[in-house]
Amino acid sequence: xxxxxxxxxxAEVSPATVYNLIGPRExxxxxxxxxxxxxxxxxxxxxxxxxxxxxxxxxxxxxxxDPVVSRRMVRGWEASGLVLARSPHTQLRRAMADARTRxxxxxxxDTDALAAVVSASCVGALHQWVAGLIDxxxxxxxxxxxxxxxxxxxxxxxYRDQLLAPLRTxxxx
Numbered sequence: 001x002x003x004x005x006x007x008x009x010x011a012e013v014s015p016a017t018v019y020n021l022i023g024p025r026e027x028x029x030x031x032x033x034x035x036x037x038x039x040x041x042x043x044x045x046x047x048x049x050x051x052x053x054x055x056x057x058x059x060x061x062x063x064x065x066d067p068v069v070s071r072r073m074v075r076g077w078e079a080s081g082l083v084l085a086r087s088p089h090t091q092l093r094r095a096m097a098d099a100r101t102r103x104x105x106x107x108x109x110d111t112d113a114l115a116a117v118v119s120a121s122c123v124g125a126l127h128q129w130v131a132g133l134i135d136x137x138x139x140x141x142x143x144x145x146x147x148x149x150x151x152x153x154x155x156x157x158x159y160r161d162q163l164l165a166p167l168r169t170x171x172x173x
Contacts, residue, residue, distance in 0.1 A: 004028065032069050036062070044091045052095040052115075052151065056122060056143050059088045063126065064136040074130045089119045099151070104163070109154040121146030145170065 007028065008015040022031050043058045063070040096111035096118075105111065122143045129139040148166045155163040 033073050036069060040088060044088055050095055052092055052099060052147055055088055055092045055095050056147050060140045060143050071130045089115060092119060103156055104159045105154045106156050114150050114154055118147050118150050
């Protein structure tokens with residue numbers, strides 16, 4: 001449980017200092033969420049035109065690296081949707097468009113729509129993880145599975161076997 005007292009103890013200041021600098025509980029969550037999303041953006045910045053799998057993997061790894069904050073932001077904070085306002089969806093869209101430019105995906109594919117479907121699946125896996133229905137590894141597996149299905153469905157002929165390979169070798173439970 002995150003409290004003003006625990007934050008104060010960790011920062012080696014008084015609880016009143018935390019309250020004066022950050023504000024009430026909602027402001028604490030807002031500050032934690034901002035820091036969380038800043039870290040996510042820092043992790044994803046070098047991946048701007050990279051592999052969509054790296055975007056998904058980096059995002060999931062950040063969530064599982066700080067489960068107390070990330071689960072609370074998704075589950076119990078009233079304004080948790082703010083976390084998703086600066087989501088990895090933008091980087092995923094860019095990575096999908098780059099994959100199409102590099103010829104991995106068919107030219108007729110709407111990569112924005114493809115990225116939206118993958119993002120929705122990943123958010124579903126996130127909520128299963130937050131609820132404790134799946135563990136950290138399964139969260140990553142389900143998120144990558146959603147991506148792999150989308151990539152395989154959109155694969156250009158020369159890359160079809162390559163993009164289908166992960167689906168043939170993995171259990172998606």
